[in-house]
Amino acid sequence: MRRSTLWSVVVPVVFVITGGCVTNPVGPVTTVDGYREKAAASIDVALGSVETVRLVGEAELEDKTFTSFTRQVVDDALGPMRTAEDTFETIAPPDDEARALQREVLDALVLSRRALVVMATALEEGDPNAIARAVAAIRPHADALRTLREKLGSRSP
Amino acid sequence: MRLSELLHRSVVDADGGESFGVVVDVRLVLDGPTDSAGEPTYRVDGLVVGRRAAVARLGLLGRDVHGPALLVRPARWFGGHRDYVPWTAVQSYDGDIVRITGRPVDLPVTTTPP
C-alpha cells in the first residue's frame, strides 16, 4: 500500500472519530418537524435522567444502595440534563407552532431538573424524610415528560 | 541486492516484450558454492511468476492446502496460475524488469510449495 492509500484510510477514520464525538450538534432548524425531533431528543435525555434518579431514590429509601453510590448516580444524571436543556434553548424555533412547543418543553425540562436538584440536596443532608419527599416529587415529572414525549411522536434516526 | 527488490518485478519476454506477470516468490536450492564456514549455500534456482504477490504470500496456493474452500477458491482465482522461470532463462534483471528468454514453464513438482 502506498503512502497516499494509507492516508486515505487514516484521514476518514480520524475525521469520523472527532466528528462523531459531537453528538446532537447545535444547528439551525428550519422546519417544525426538525424542531420536534430536537425536542424529542432532549425529552428522552431528561426522562432517562429523571427515571434513573427515581429508581435509585426508591432503592435508597429501601436501604438497597450505598449513599455514596446514590449520590454519584444523581450527580451523573444532572449533567446530561443541563446539557440537554442548554442545547435545546439555543435552537431558534422556526415558527409560531414551534415557539409554543419551545415554551412547553423548556418548562418541563426546567421543572424536572429542579426536582433532581432537590433530591441531590436531600441526599447531601441525609434526611430520610426529605429524601422520601423528593422521590415522591419526582414521579409526576416523569409522567409529565412521558406524556410530552408521546405527543412528539417517534424517535429520529 | 535484496530479495524484496526482486519480488514484485515484472517478468517480460526479452525479445517481444510480452509480459508474463510479476515475481511472486523465489525458489532456492541448497547446492550453491560453499561459504566461508565450508557449508553449501542456497542458490536462486528460479523465479515463481504469478499475478499478485500479496495473494501468493498468504500461503493458500499450495497443493497440500485443502481448505477452507471459501478462501482457497478466491485466492486461486485472484492469485491466478503460477509459472516458473529457471534462473538460466533470465537475461537481465535491471531496473524493475526481469527479461527472460523463452516462456515460463510449469512449477517444479518435486517439492510442492506449501
Added chain:
Amino acid sequence: MKKFLAVTLGILTAIGGFVDMGDLVANAQTGSRFGLSLAGVVVIGVLGIVVFAEMAGRVAAVTRRAVFDLVRERLGPRMGLINLIASFFINLLTLTAEIAGVAISVGLLISVSYVLLIPLAAFLVWLVLWRMPFEWMERFFGLLGLVLIVFVVSVFKLGPDWGDLASQATHPAVPEHESLATVAFFAIALLGAAMTPYEVFFFSSGAVEEHWSTGDLNVNRANVFIGFTLGGVLSIAIMACASLVLQPADVQVDTLPQVALPVAVAMGRVGLAVVLLGIFAATFGAALETALSAGYSVAQYFGWQWGKFVKARDAARFHVVMLGSVVVAALVGMTAVDPVKVTEYSIVLSAAALPLTYLPILIVANDPEFMGDHVNGRLANFFGSIYLVLLLVVSVAAVPLIIITKGGSG
C-alpha cells in the same frame, strides 16, 4: 481443582473481553433500549470468538506462534503495519476506558471523583504487569470477575415473565421509536465487543506464556468453551437486567453506575457491593488484557522478545510499550473524556478491523506445514468461513453506521 485452574486463562480472557467497560455498557444499553431482541447477536458473537480463539490457541500450542506473528507473516509488513496501527490505537482507547472503569468502580464506594483515582488505578495496573506472575494474574482477576454471576442471580430475583423474555430473544424486531440504522449500530457494537481482536492477541500469547504444547489441545478447547460461554451468559444477564428494570422506566444507559443499578434494585446492598467488586475485577482484568495486547502486538510485529515468562530486563522493549500505553491511557482518561463514549467508539472501530486479524488465523490453522495433523477440521472451517464473510460485511458497515447514527445517539 487443578483442572479447574487450568481454564482460568479462558475465563480471564472472556471476563476481560465480554464484561469489560465496553460490553457492560453496550449490553446494558441494548437491554434498556431493545429488551432482549439483540440477545441473538451475543450468541452469534460467542460462537464466533469460540471458533477463532480455539484456532488461535491451537496454532499457539502447536507452533508457539501467537496471532500477531501470523498477521505479519501472512499479510506482509505493509498490511501488517496498518493492522498494527489500527489495533494499537483501538487497544489504547479500550485501555483508557478500562482504567477509567477501575477508577469509577472504586470511586463509587469511597465517594471520590473517579478522575482523581485514575493515576492510582493506572499505577496498580502497571504494577501487576510489571511484577505479578502471569498465572497469578489470570487466576486472581479471572476468578474475582466470576462474582459478576450476581447479574444472573438478579434476573431470577426480579422474577421476570420468562415466556416474554424468550419471545423477545427469539423474535428480533426493530422496536417502535427506533430506526433500523440504530439497531444495526448496536448489533455491530455487540458483535465488535464480543469479538474484539485483543481477546485473541491475549489468549494466543497467554497460551505461549503458559507453555502450552500439542498435549494441551484439550485444555485449549476447555478454556475456550467454558470461558467464552460464561462470558456470553453474563452478557445476556446484564442485558436482561437492564431490560427488566431500566427499559420500563425509559432509562437509556450512558454511565457505568446505571449498569449496576438493576442489581441494587433486585438484591439490595449486598448485591450492589458484589457487582461493584465484579466490575472492578473485570475492568482491571480488561486493562491488563489490553495493555498486554498492546505489548504483544508491537513486539510480535517487530520480532522482539516479549512475555512475562522472561525477566523484565530481557523483554525491555515489550515492557516499555506497556508502560507507555498505560501512561498515555491514564493521561487521556484524566482529561475527563467520557469513558463510555470512548469505549463505544473503540468497539465499533474494532469491528472495522476484525477481518485483518481473523483472516491470517484461519489461513494458518489450515496450513499443514505449520499445523501437521492439527489443521482445521471441516466444522472449524465451515464456521470460520461463515464468520469471515460476516466480519467483512460488518467491517464495511461499521464506519458508515457511526456517521449515520451519530454514534448510536439518534
Added chain:
Amino acid sequence: MTARPHVLYAGLHLLDRQLVDADGMLAGKVDDLELEPDGTETDGTGPPPPLIVRSICFGHGALWRRLGSGRLGSWLEQRHDHPRERIAHLPLSRVDRIGPSIVVTARHEDLATYDTEQWVRDHVTAHIKGSTHATE
C-alpha cells in the same frame, strides 16, 4: 519442516518469520534476504551469473527499506551495520531449523537487533525496581 531443506521458497518459508536463538529467545524477524552473484566471471554481455543467498537481514533498517522508506532504512542500516562486535547479517549456514520459526545457532545478545533492546534496558527498565525478577 526440518533442518535446512534442499529446496525452499524464500518468500513463503523465510520472509517475515520469527528468529529464535539457540536458547529459545526471540531475536527479530527475517526482514529480508541479501542476494549476491556467485564468483563466476562474466564479460557483462551474456546472461547474469547465478545468484546465491548471502545472508538473512534483520532489524528496523531492513524493515523500513521494505516498507518503502529507502533513505530512512539505509540510514538505520548503516548505523546497524557499523557497530561494534554484533552480527548484522546472518549467513544461512547458521540457520538450524526452518519451521514456523527460524531457529539460528547464534545467541540473541550477539545479534545487532539486540542494540535497541539493550539501550531500552539500560536507560529505562534498569531504573525500575524488580526488572531482574522473572514474573512467572
